[in-house]
Amino acid sequence: MPVPSHGYVLGPDEGVPGRSADVKCSNESTGGSLAVYRTVLDGQGPPPHRHSHEDETILVLAGTVEADCGDSTFSGGPGSTLFLPRGLTHTFRSVGGPATFLFIVTPGHLDEFFRAQESVTSRDEMIDLAGRFF
Template sequence: MNRTKFILTTLAFYPLTLLAKILPKTALGITKGFKVNSGEARFGVHYKMKGVTLNTLDIKISGKDTENDLAVFEQTGLTPNGGPPLHIHPNQDEWFYVIEGEYKFQVGNDTYQMKAGDIIFLPRNIQHAFVQLTEKGRMIVSYLPAGKMEDFFAVTDKWTLPPAKEEIEQVFADHDMKVVGPPLIVD
């Protein structure tokens, strides 16, 4: 085989490699959209994050819908002055969109005051936490990739008593997160 023919043959296969990256998603049936109504959860389950906060999390887009590429939740905040401990997601980016209420976020060493209409991006491997500043709040939170977040909220929903710090840290670790500090406090 001469060199020109080899190069042309090699280049001809390049579009096939791109198609191979796209094809599995459509070949597996992820080709139809869906709607989740306001106040409802994708599979009808309203997770209560008992023990850490009293927040409710509704899956809007599941990792099961996206081959674990994305998960989107609506979080209803029912815990004024409450929030998760300072933690890290080593494998996930996260973003929040505030629908209602006010929050304070810490991302790395920076703090941000958030109100309705604000959005914040939290890159993977950066410590972060938030605290709810108002009586009630609502946010959209998204995880990229979805990771084990749906399972994490299913576990916290089963708690009947506030868990010990060690149990919280273990459940975070079991779901690919690391607790690195206490929850934020309101100034």
């Protein structure tokens, strides 16, 4: 992946070109170094899963996020940071209503999974896609 030749700034309601306003940094826009999404979650997030190469960081802006990571369960409210390292099975959810947070993936490779997931139409396609990334 080529290294970016310039920086950029996005307004509150802007995303990187060709993506939704919630995609603040993509695998492509950062040369693969990270991906950043503004996320609103109300209830359960993804099923328990594990990454071999990517770490996930959640910076809570509003509400409360709770995570299971390995043998630990922890939560954080506004201003908190939750770190979910590669190699540990993890999941997360909002508690007591919606939570708004910045979701950061390093390196940014999983952005390609999230982008491809938008066009999946069947369970078999999702299984195939997950097999390519996890």
